[in-house]
Amino acid sequence: MKYHHHMAERFDTALDRMLEVVVLFDHDMRSTLAARGLSTSRAHLLWEIHRHGPLSQRELAQALQVTPRNITGLVDGMAADGFVLRGPDPADRRISRVSLTPRGVSTAEEMRAEQQELGRTLFGTMPADTLDGLVRGLDQVLATLRPLIDRSN
Amino acid sequence: MKYHHHMAERFDTALDRMLEVVVLFDHDMRSTLAARGLSTSRAHLLWEIHRHGPLSQRELAQALQVTPRNITGLVDGMAADGFVLRGPDPADRRISRVSLTPRGVSTAEEMRAEQQELGRTLFGTMPADTLDGLVRGLDQVLATLRPLIDRSN
DNA sequence: TATTGTTATACTCTATAACTATA
DNA sequence: TATAGTTATAGAGTATAACAATA
Numbered sequence A, B: 001m002k003y004h005h006h007m008a009e010r011f012d013t014a015l016d017r018m019l020e021v022v023v024l025f026d027h028d029m030r031s032t033l034a035a036r037g038l039s040t041s042r043a044h045l046l047w048e049i050h051r052h053g054p055l056s057q058r059e060l061a062q063a064l065q066v067t068p069r070n071i072t073g074l075v076d077g078m079a080a081d082g083f084v085l086r087g088p089d090p091a092d093r094r095i096s097r098v099s100l101t102p103r104g105v106s107t108a109e110e111m112r113a114e115q116q117e118l119g120r121t122l123f124g125t126m127p128a129d130t131l132d133g134l135v136r137g138l139d140q141v142l143a144t145l146r147p148l149i150d151r152s153n
Numbered sequence C: 001t002a003t004t005g006t007t008a009t010a011c012t013c014t015a016t017a018a019c020t021a022t023a
Numbered sequence D: 001t002a003t004a005g006t007t008a009t010a011g012a013g014t015a016t017a018a019c020a021a022t023a
Helices: A004-036 A038-054 A057-064 A068-080 A102-123 A129-150 B002-034 B041-051 B057-064 B066-078 B103-122 B128-151
Strands: A084-088 A094-102 B084-088 B096-100
Touching: A004 A038, A004 A102, A004 B002, A004 B103, A004 B128, A038 A057, A038 A068, A038 A084, A038 A094, A038 A102, A038 A129, A038 B066, A057 B002, A068 A084, A094 A102, A102 B002, A102 B128, A129 B002, A129 B103, A129 B128, B002 B041, B002 B103, B041 B057, B041 B066, B041 B084, B041 B096, B041 B103, B057 B066, B066 B084, B096 B103
Parallel strands: none
Antiparallel strands: A084 A094, B084 B096
16 A cells, blocks of 8 residues: 555656646747747658648648648648649649748758757757667657557547 | 768667657647547646636736637636636635636546556556666756747747 | 648637726 | 626537439
8 A cells, every 4th residue: 555655656747747748848849930920830741741742632631630621721821921822733723732942841851950959959969878768768658658549530 | 981881870769759649648638638628728727726826817828828718708608518617706806716626626636547547558558667767868858948948929 | 532732711829908996 | 886697799610411423
């Protein structure tokens, strides 16, 4: 009984740390993106195209786990702001292929560079064994969490 | 040069794990809350009152880092759904004190129980030294991240 | 018939500004 | 005058449903 109580406190501590990390990361990401005129959704869309090349709006809807209607709105706004461009599909005239403008590409690359910079800030002064322990712990958390989330989809 | 490149990969790996944890936690929290008829904002409001007792809408606006106008809307909706209740302030008739209904209290307690359950799920099978390493790593990340966020506010 | 994307409509969270009632 | 909360209005992200163009 005493043992269980003791463990419960350790779990709570660990979970508190995880939750605070989630909140602070979310906050940091939002302000970084906002400085570039991007919301979380817009950044996600930009990133998917940067990784996979020009995508149809249907494909974007699946990648962002959102209805096709929302992609229309996101692409409208991002096209107006010069991040993306609608183009025809060579084989299917129903499809609108969304690609990045030069500005979209450079924004994606800057986001990537800032992410690496954050990595250096967070881990650059961390002892190697602490970093190893962190990654090992996170990997185990992810191994438990991933199937939990998959099941709920 | 080779050393730096090596470290950069280690940082990227660690950051990737952190970001995936953030995304999955966020997803898990949202679906857990949605099952109870709560959004993230509503849950935050509920939690603040549960921790601190009845609060004025001004205090809630500060706690949620949101304009007072939004509290009006959140409280309207949550009162309609039976989670909270507006009451008078004994000393100042301008103030609307928001407190939890019995349903609000039990919802907050259920959320807390589910959080502990998640802690058991994630950490219950984790070796003690791995858990220690995880917490140590997260603490160092938070020590770097907290001042970064504070500065941006 | 089925698929792609759009128009029409509505809900939640967010913000600013003007206003009411208290202090 | 200053504060607490509301009404009025607007914008972003989300959802469903009906529809046009294309397959």
